[in-house]
């Protein structure tokens with residue numbers, strides 16, 4: 001095997017960009033189930049990093065480790081390190097609230113609150129203490145524009161978000177994530193519940209967002225990873241098998257297992 005998770009990938013040796021995240025020898029167990037095995041993964045600034053692999057390989061677990069959401073599962077045990085901007089985030093002295101204003105998350109199913117479109121977007125800034133109506137109006141407009149949904153909702157901001165289509169709801173959730181002016185956006189299969197047209201809109205949006213944000217996206221869809229990501233991490237049974245520039249990983253994978261997966265031989 002030319003690669004293992006303990007080795008530095010081709011990409012990592014060449015990249016001089018700042019890292020937003022780095023996992024170092026990361027292991028994670030749910031009770032006795034080992035879901036992450038010695039994962040070493042850098043995430044670079046203002047890029048889209050895709051995490052791919054068959055069902056149950058640990059993609060979502062890895063993503064949720066980055067914002068420490070995984071710790072909501074009581075049986076979880078973790079060893080190794082996760083660094084955000086060079087700072088270890090797993091230690092007891094790190095306040096998880098510090099991540100909440102830096103890292104937004106978008107889930108598989110759109111999860112708007114049963115509130116107005118306006119209030120969905122204003123929610124984050126409000127809980128972080130912003131009260132000024134003019135400032136909130138500006139944030140709501142900027143975030144909805146940033147999520148490419150402003151024109152569709154600007155005349156119905158007081159209407160319930162639940163009245164939007166699934167694709168619109170997902171873009172609203174992206175606007176909600178943008179409202180806190182995050183550094184990173186984590187996306188867990190953000191288009192898997194959407195129709196093809198809405199999927200394309202969200203993919204186009206992701207492509208625009210990477211100018212200003214670092215994005216990590218978990219996807220089942222290899223074509224999607226190939227279309228929108230700069231680098232791809234391929235996981236299997238909790239191991240990071242291969243990580244490289246997306247073009248390289250899909251055109252000349254280094255590990256036979258990656259090749260088998262991307263050519264549809266399993267998964």
Ligand SMILES: Nc1ncnc2c1ncn2[C@@H]1O[C@H](COP(=O)(O)OP(=O)(O)OP(=O)(O)O)[C@@H](O)[C@H]1O
Nearest residue numbers: 030033035053054055056057058059060061062073
């Ligand atoms: N809350 C949990 N409790 C116990 N085991 C879990 C829990 N969540 C995930 N696992 C296990 O951890 C492993 C990795 O799961 P994870 O959801 O991260 O994989 P995935 O690659 O995201 O899968 P999928 O593509 O199907 O969403 C699996 O064996 C899964 O059964």
